[in-house]
Amino acid sequence: MLSFILAAATPTVEAHSAHAAEAGLVQELVTKFGIDAVNIGMQLASFTILAVVLYKFAIKPVLATMDQRTSKIESGLKFAEDMKSQLAAAQQESAALIKAAQLESNKIIEETRKTAKDFSDKSQAEATERANGLITKAQQAIELEHKKMLADARSEIARLVVATTERVLAKKLTDADRASYNETAARELANV
Structure with missing residues (x-):
């Protein structure tokens, strides 16, 4: 088999003579080291069978497991990116809600102040x-x-005028005289 490989590698005549020299060298090496073509063929067949079995039962499952893990890792990274974007969206939404709540609370406070001022002004x-x-x-x-008080004062003054007049005149006045003096005193006091 080795000679077959060597024969395919040297297609020209010059190469053929060089091939003969190498063949002699190869022949010498084969005999010196005790290489047997049947034994090498069996070893190649065994190695090929071993390589196929290892590929089928060891390498292929390991590669499949690695592919699964790679896809899991990629899906995990994609999920993490999705969660990151959802978290950013949630933070923006919460910031917007907080801002809206602050605006609403400021509006309520202003309305309360206005109502309190209106109530205070009304009160x-x-x-x-x-x-x-x-x-x-x-x-x-x-x-x-x-x-x-003026009416009381007038009536008191009229009474005093009548009493003073009675004393000055030293006579008892009649009811008609009293009424006449009272009216005169009342007119005088009304003009004052």
């Missing part, structure tokens, strides 16, 4: 109105009291 206006009403009532009461 203040009502209090001012009540105070003005109380002041008006007090002024009316004072005016009534003043009129009453």
Whole structure:
């Protein structure tokens, strides 16, 4: 077999003579080392069978396992990338929700402030109105009291005028005289 390989490798005549020299060298090596062609053929057949069995039962399953692991790793990396993008989207969504909540809370706070201000203004206006009403009532009461006091003072002054007149004149006045003096005193006091 080795000679067959050597024969195929040297196709020219010059190569043929060189081949003869090598063949002699190969022949010498074969005899010197005790190489047997049948034995080498058997070893080649055994090695081929061993290589096929190893490929079928060892290398092929190992390669399949490696392919499975590679695909699992790739799917895991793809899943991690998907999760990363979903996490980024979730963070953006939560940031948007937080911003919306802040805007809503600011709006509620502003509405509450406005309502409180309106309520305060309304309460203040009502209090001012009540105070003005109380002041008006007090002024009316004072005016009534003043009129009453003036009426009392007039009647007291008229009574004093009649009493003084009675004493000055040293006589008892009749009811008609008293009424006449009272009217005159009342007119005089009204002009004052």
